[in-house]
Amino acid sequence: MYHNPHTPSVANIKPAEIVSHPKDPAKLALFLHESFHLIEEDDAFFTSEQAAEKAYNELYGKY
Secondary structure, three states: OEEEOOEEEEEEOOOOEEEEOOOOOOOEEEEEOOEEEEOOOOOOOOOOHHHHHHHHHHHHOOO
């Protein structure tokens, strides 16, 4: 589930990869939309699209 940083009220479910950060291989990053995003303490990750959709629907209503 990804919140648009420019429009916080917009959220989408997008597949992403957890990878080593290219500038600091000791840290992990989320690779999404062809760019790397540092993983923050309050980030939530889902093991499947169905799990993300369930959480999205609980928070925002139907996807």
